[in-house]
Amino acid sequence: MSESVIASQRGIDVAALQRVHFDRDAPLLEVDDLHVEFHTRDGTAKAVNGVSFTLHEGETLGILGESGCGKSVTAQAIMGILDIPPARVAGGKILFRGVDLQKMEEKTRRHIRANKIAMIFQDALSALNPVFTVGWQLGEIYRKHTEASRSQAKAKAVELLDLVGIPAAKERVNSFPHQFSGGMRQRVMIAMALALEPDIIIADEPTTALDVTVQAQVMKLLSDLQQDYRMGLILITHDMAVMADVADKICVMYAGNAVEQADVHQIYSRPAHPYSKGLLESIPRVDMKGQELAAIKGLPPVLVDPPPGCPFHPRCTFARERCQEEKPELYDVPGDRRSACFFWEEVISS
């Protein structure tokens, strides 16, 4: 949403966001060395352990990883909606247009949500409140972030539903979430994220709960909208195929660590980390009849008790003694990419 529109708005809260000086030349989003910890009965789990990335306008960043790797936690840390406690941002910076969100007052920061950064969740049925109509839930955004009246908010909600391709939006606006199909509900979620035309949308497994044909519809809608509005999109998924279709660059996460960051073409053609390589080799492809799948042996580690050294070494085919003792940092690899593996050269050329 443009600054001028905000200026036209009244109210103490909105003024708070106006006082913030966003640097229009700074990248849309910069995450620098983010650490998130969870305190549990069994000890402290380092859910996110030093993740950094940058997102520019109109760009799609993919965060790829299996369940429990910390990708959703990263997203929630950016949004500022972690449950604290047990979670705690233990370090790092989150800069939106050069402004550190961590240092922002909560009453200002909450206007960043929806206005600047919005989020789409995986399971739309549970992410939508069952006791309110979707129109009410959409309109709430306008009523609480702008000075829209109830009827204006409702009109806006109808517009949004129409925009995301929900037929008969005028009538459907009064329906409750459980009266929609899975795909339609996810469209409502997308509408909700788009409401204030944010600069960034974070989509956390947006199509995992959907059937493939519906997944195709939703992904198409999402990427069309992203291009129309030139938003930055952070797509979080475990699905390498979905990722290959939309992402510009990818950050692969494993056990709370970013293990590889690169352009989408590089990762899929020449992965520089054994984990990315293993993932690629273990998925069957619909367009090819492969041989035996090269599964990654073993299981991801328990986060409260990670293995010493490189977290991937117990499952790694490239592992040497050094990997058990020393944790590799993210090494710069030629071609503007990074890999957290001592032997990235070997991995690329293998």
Next chain:
Amino acid sequence: MGRYLIRRLLQFIPVLLGALFLLHYMTVVGIQISGDPVRALFGDNPPPESVLAAMRADYGLDNPCLDRRFDPCVAMFVERLGQYATGDFGIDLRQGRPITEHLGERFPTTMRLALIAVVFETVLGIALGVLAGLRKDRFVDNLVRASTVLLIAFPVFIIGTLIQVYVGVKLGNWIRGQDSMPDWFGQMFTVTYSADYPWLSLILPGLVLGAFSLAAIARLTRTSVIENLRADYVRTAKAKGMPGTRVVGVHTLRNSLIPVVTYIGFDIGNLMAGAVVTEGIFGVPGIGQFVFQGTQNKDAGIVVGTVTILVLVYLIFNLVVDLLYAVLDPRIRYD
């Protein structure tokens, strides 16, 4: 909504008839096992048999099926239903006045008492529950949890008698003895009901009556709030940039209250039973006291007639609560 309403109303009829039949059957079996209540009324000093027989005939207790153990006496039930339909719920065995007449006199007092109890238990119960739920595992939460468990372990009659002795008599006498205290203030710490202070002297009994449910509502609200705070849609509300008060007050509370509303419907039954005890202890001339005296005097006419009416009230209340439930939860409304 329409279909839900119709279905709920249609379900009401068999439950109503079933509950009334259950009441009838229990009375009948009780009489079949223990002998007729007219005889019991007089204890060791029975009047001549001819008098008893006349009384039995008056109260419809001369039906031969009452001599056959476990006979459901269906004909009698149908007859009773007809009487209920005309508003005839029997008469008390001693004075011979219609039960409904007694209840009419006593109804306003009991309503006041129930109102005090309901307001007390819902307002404070929900407030404590929300507070504890939001501060899970902190001091407030532990305090609420510990005190509510304790409260649940106190049967109403024990709280009632203890409060009467320690607050009503000991504290109350002291307050009433102070010249500086206004007269009405002492009436709040009453030992018994006083007709001069129809509201104030009901406050103490009202709190006693609501105590158990207060604890139950607080715990239920707490669990429900904790559960809902974890729900995905609460996270969505945060992600939408809603202020914390709104996330809790609108997005969490509305959902959390759904089970509480159900409980309150069920609780009306608790309140009725509690009123029997509380009104008995504090001498409140309400419907509960009427039942209390009926049991003390072994007046089956009073007990059966009044309880039947109370059950009707309870069922109607539950019906209303179920409809309210549908208003709160659209998933029920549009199933």
Next chain:
Amino acid sequence: MTDPHSLEGILSKGEPGGSEPGPAAKERSRSLTADAIYELVRNPVFWVAGTLVVIVLTMAVVPGLWANQDPNVSAECDIQLAQRSPSWDRPFGYTTQGCSMWGAVVYGTRNSVFVAIAGTAAIAVIAITLGVIAGFYGRWIDSVLSRITDIFFGLPFILGAIILLTILTTRTVWTISAVITVFLWPQMTRIMRGATIATKQRDFVDAARAVGASNFRIIRKHIIPNSLAPVIVIGTINLGQLIAIESTLTFLGIGFQPPTVSWGLLIQAGAGPALGGTTHLLWIPCAFVVIATLSFILLGDVLRDALDPRMR
């Protein structure tokens, strides 16, 4: 494969709903029951409540162990001493009958606890049987049972008990237990039915059927062991509630009758004099009822925590 609730994904070590957990680190094999016991023994509330429950139960079974004056033996009581307040000599004072208050409450335990145990046991047997039948076989059996429980739910318990006990003139532990059972079986049956339906829908029941297990085997080996937790919890809490209910009924004059000794009767007898100032006649039996009720409720509460971690 999905990334469920991120928090659970991180915290879980193999609980359902969690993500791919790490290798089972602990070498020793722990069943869910063993896990529950492990949870229990670490909980101080369990020890406090458990000790109180054991004391209450021994008082009920062998009161002679705790008190040497049996109020049922009239020679032990002296009407001259009636209502005498506690002293160093007799820290609990005397009853309205001039018996030792301590002896009276200890010997009064049996009736209260017996009603609670008999009632709970009967309710549990009925509930498990009917609940499993209704939940497992469903269809018309379930419909009929559900409608019957609906009717019972239409009748508030104490009100129903008041009617039945006002008319029944013989009130022994058996009749009182029976009345309690008649009114409280639907609640537990509904819980067991719900638990059975929930268990039945889990895939391992299909898996057992797929290997050819009979209905009887499925009920015995899979349904009951996996549905029993709520019944155990509610049953324990009910033990406490029934003690409270029995004393309430007795207080109303429709439970035990003198000269039986029971907590409810002691409170009833003490309420009047207590208003006049001899408060020990009231608070001592009250304390017994409350402590006994509380210890069962607390035990049920910790059992719930141990048996069902999700309810915590």
Next chain:
Amino acid sequence: MTTEASRPVEQPALGESAENVIEVTDLVKYFPLTRGILFKRTIGQVRAVDGISLQLRRGETLGVVGESGCGKSTFGRLLMGLERPTSGSIRLLGQETSRLNSTELRRMRRNIQIVLQDPYSSLDPRMTVGDIVGEPFDVHADVVPRKGRRKAVQDLLDVVGLNPDHINRYPHQFSGGQRQRIGVARALALKPEVIVCDEPVSALDVSVQAQVVNLFEKLQDEFDLSYIFIAHDLSVVRHIADRVAVMYLGKVVEIGTEKEIYEEPTHPYTQALLSAVPVPDPELRGHRDQIVLEGDVPSPANPPSGCRFRTRCWKAEEICAEQEPPLEERSDSAHPSACHFAKVRDVIHAVE
């Protein structure tokens, strides 16, 4: 419409060949839709499976794919005897199984077993691994003598790649992938000819999924198993299946070899389904024939007349609403396809 549903469907002439371990003919399963105030009465039917005919050959893997609600899981449960068919016939090793009594059904289950989807709820948490894997031996007491059961269970654990010493552990001590292996061991216990795999890997993480898929392939070679492999993940099915049946709203719309279905799909639904599957190769972005379907799947309680796919089909004409297209070979479809206008269209490869 209801009468048409049971119309015989033409199949390649295979007859009662001994090669077929399973022959399904006109299989129908309707679930009653009930509503009631006091007692429930039937007000309609959900046509979960509505006239399926197909064969499973010995040693073969038949993939059954479709989206949620298409009836593929119900189909698997019917094969297992976990649901009784409304009509139609299932022949397992030449024996009719759809009308068996409980004793016969128990004997039948020595020949067919199932692996369920959810590795968490498919194992009884109160039993040890030994009890779970050994349960088939308890039920079929004559298979392995009591003394030998522990050894037999340990052998099974070994076969599926678990440590046999873990026999006394409980399911919650294992990970999802390991639990799925326990489920496979249980299915193998009675040495069945056929295993129905109902979404066996869809609850697993990608890296673990591959391990389990590999296990299925290994076991097939080792024990000469035939699989019915039910899944919504078309890539996994392509990897493991020899033949594939595509289901839509309770019906098989296309059936053929893996190559025929994936490379030369002729039914518009198959084409849409395949084109919707993303390919893990960014180079193909924008170079694939993508068909994005409009709208939602109709309710199986009230399916459209004629061809069930016509409401979302871009090829639909009047005839599609009037006549249900039989599943048969057609002029432009070398394998059976239930479309009046069946025609090959390659959708999974790059197009320039």
